[in-house]
Amino acid sequence: MTDRPPTVLISGGGIGGLAAALALRQRGIRVRVFERAAELRDGGAGLHIWTNGTIALQRLGVLDEVLDTAPVQHTTHFGTWRGDLFGAWPVGDFIDRYGCPTIAVERSVLHRVLTAALSKYSADAEIRTGAAVVGFQQDADGVTVELSDGDRVRGDVLIGADGINGAVRTGLLGTHPPRYTGYIAWRGKAQLRHADIPPGTFYALFGPGTRFTFYDVAPGVVHWMSVANGEPGGRDDGDVRDMLARRHSGWMPPVAEILAATAPEDIIRGDVLDRAPDRRWGTGRVTLLGDAAHPITFNIGQGACQALEDALVLSEELDGTDPVAALRRYERLRRARTAGMQRVAWRIGRLGAVEHPLLIRLRELGMRMVWPRLVFRIAERDQIAYATRWSSPKQSSSAAEDAAGQHLSDRRSMR
Numbered sequence: 271m272t273d274r275p276p277t278v279l280i281s282g283g284g285i286g287g288l289a290a291a292l293a294l295r296q297r298g299i300r301v302r303v304f305e306r307a308a309e310l311r312d313g314g315a316g317l318h319i320w321t322n323g324t325i326a327l328q329r330l331g332v333l334d335e336v337l338d339t340a341p342v343q344h345t346t347h348f349g350t351w352r353g354d355l356f357g358a359w360p361v362g363d364f365i366d367r368y369g370c371p372t373i374a375v376e377r378s379v380l381h382r383v384l385t386a387a388l389s390k391y392s393a394d395a396e397i398r399t400g401a402a403v404v405g406f407q408q409d410a411d412g413v414t415v416e417l418s419d420g421d422r423v424r425g426d427v428l429i430g431a432d433g434i435n436g437a438v439r440t441g442l443l444g445t446h447p448p449r450y451t452g453y454i455a456w457r458g459k460a461q462l463r464h465a466d467i468p469p470g471t472f473y474a475l476f477g478p479g480t481r482f483t484f485y486d487v488a489p490g491v492v493h494w495m496s497v498a499n500g501e502p503g504g505r506d507d508g509d510v511r512d513m514l515a516r517r518h519s520g521w522m523p524p525v526a527e528i529l530a531a532t533a534p535e536d537i538i539r540g541d542v543l544d545r546a547p548d549r550r551w552g553t554g555r556v557t558l559l560g561d562a563a564h565p566i567t568f569n570i571g572q573g574a575c576q577a578l579e580d581a582l583v584l585s586e587e588l589d590g591t592d593p594v595a596a597l598r599r600y601e602r603l604r605r606a607r608t609a610g611m612q613r614v615a616w617r618i619g620r621l622g623a624v625e626h627p628l629l630i631r632l633r634e635l636g637m638r639m640v641w642p643r644l645v646f647r648i649a650e651r652d653q654i655a656y657a658t659r660w661s662s663p664k665q666s667s668s669a670a671e672d673a674a675g676q677h678l679s680d681r682r683s684m685r
């Protein structure tokens with residue numbers, strides 16, 4: 271096991287599993303991905319990929335393809351439902367500082383680009399769909415996964431990238447249900463061109479126990495999310511879009527227009543779940559990655575970004591020497607990086623869930639004072655700057671540079 275690169279088995283073909291497969295394959299490591307769903311897809315809504323995530327995409331060699339459709343973000347706005355601003359974060363400036371933009375992207379685009387990049391290695395990067403991992407056993411020489419169709423596959427290492435309730439995670443750590451945050455997210459996509467949504471727009475608006483976020487994910491396509499407190503496991507009876515329109519009635523424009531331009535059947539409802547950081551992510555030849563290891567609520571938009579970073583670090587550590595030691599090094603590095611984000615995202619979620627009018631007044635006062643002066647600075651230092659280990663402004667891809675040029679000229683024209 272010391273003189274040849276390992277074959278890595280990956281449970282889960284989401285963004286984390288595919289990114290890990292690509293990063294490992296690029297280092298000459300054979301990968302076999304098992305995806306429970308009948309076909310590879312991560313459809314639906316959009317993602318905000320911060321500059322640390324785009325640096326990871328650049329390192330994976332796929333940033334240019336993603337930038338073909340994903341708008342570069344200029345300014346991230348945080349404010350009240352009435353439209354009063356707490357702070358505007360000029361995230362477009364990250365291009366100058368770090369060489370890569372912060373972007374918004376449709377999940378399906380990111381998924382498709384990763385799949386296409388992996389398909390170039392078809393001989394040594396097998397993806398099996400309709401193949402759920404239902405168990406695994408390991409010994410001193412390797413690990414065997416059991417699939418739902420009864421097949422058994424042997425490899426050197428197993429990565430559980432199968433999400434917050436993944437089978438590998440359960441096999442390693444037991445059945446502990448995720449933690450319900452107390453709020454529910456409704457997500458959708460509006461076909462809308464609107465003067466208040468120029469390219470690269472992001473707004474997060476806070477109301478009483480409810481929030482609304484929107485950003486453009488492609489020309490004329492706006493991704494949005496409505497969040498509200500409630501009991502888990504609920505269902506929407508009647509017209510969900512009408513219900514959301516009532517919830518956000520009187521909110522700043524163009525919230526009503528965005529909802530009106532969304533097809534009701536495209537609205538996805540989901541209880542928001544996470545976990546407190548785990549002390550252990552693996553044992554022997556098995557480890558976890560992405561949401562299986564460290565689910566981070568959407569409140570800081572870092573879940574997928576961290577899965578991309580995991581993929582790179584894992585591929586760097588699995589260098590052909592002792593795989594067990596390599597996995598423990600990976601886990602130490604990544605746990606130190608992600609545990610704080612799980613906690614911060616949880617706390618911001620609590621802040622967003624506040625309902626009492628007095629607490630809302632305090633929240634608004636606090637956010638106005640703290641957000642631009644402190645939160646942006648800490649988030650940039652702790653979340654964005656880390657990824658410069660893989661990049662520097664001078665190494666930016668041509669597309670990122672083009673995007674930077676476009677961004678600067680757009681900013682000038684907005685003044």
Ligand SMILES: Cc1cc2nc3c(=O)[nH]c(=O)nc-3n(C[C@H](O)[C@H](O)[C@H](O)COP(=O)(O)OP(=O)(O)OC[C@H]3O[C@@H](n4cnc5c(N)ncnc54)[C@H](O)[C@@H]3O)c2cc1C
Nearest residue numbers: 282284285286306318403432433560561568571573574575
């Ligand atoms: C409302 C919301 C908004 C978000 N917004 C952002 C954002 O703006 N930016 C950001 O960075 N992150 C965001 N996130 C987080 C992000 O979506 C996740 O962190 C990311 O999708 C995790 O990817 P993953 O591959 O680890 O897991 P998943 O996406 O859960 O993929 C797991 C895959 O494993 C498969 N699978 C499951 N069980 C098995 C099995 N037994 N065998 C084989 N395959 C299996 C599943 O079918 C799936 O394909 C958001 C999350 C939510 C809920």
